Amino acid sequence: MLEAAACLSEGLKLLERAVEVGRKESEMAERDLREEEERGNLAQYQSQTSAIKAAAESDKELYMKHDSQIGEDLITLGSILKEESKTFASATTQHEETVSAFFEKIKENHSKQEEEAIVA
Numbered sequence: 001m002l003e004a005a006a007c008l009s010e011g012l013k014l015l016e017r018a019v020e021v022g023r024k025e026s027e028m029a030e031r032d033l034r035e036e037e038e039r040g041n042l043a044q045y046q047s048q049t050s051a052i053k054a055a056a057e058s059d060k061e062l063y064m065k066h067d068s069q070i071g072e073d074l075i076t077l078g079s080i081l082k083e084e085s086k087t088f089a090s091a092t093t094q095h096e097e098t099v100s101a102f103f104e105k106i107k108e109n110h111s112k113q114e115e116e117a118i119v120a
């Protein structure tokens with residue numbers, strides 16, 4: 001009986017050790033799973049971050065091109081407006097000269113008519 005109790009005691013100790021080893025292995029497996037999941041999450045985060053950075057850089061380049069084009073367009077519009085202003089000023093001066101010449105002719109004709117009326 002003593003021998004059976006000793007065997008039983010020894011069996012319980014072995015069982016407790018097996019349970020302890022199983023618990024430790026379970027904890028290690030759980031920790032490994034968490035680490036693997038965290039590595040996957042980190043990789044996904046890094047991938048998304050890289051994609052966002054690339055998109056931001058692309059947008060930045062696009063906006064810089066757009067700003068450059070707008071600057072060039074403004075310079076072109078400024079040149080066109082200056083040219084239009086010169087053309088308008090020239091046309092205005094020519095019109096004023098034409099009108100002045102017509103008024104002079106009208107005055108001359110009026111003076112001739114008055115002279116002819118006085119002579120007649």
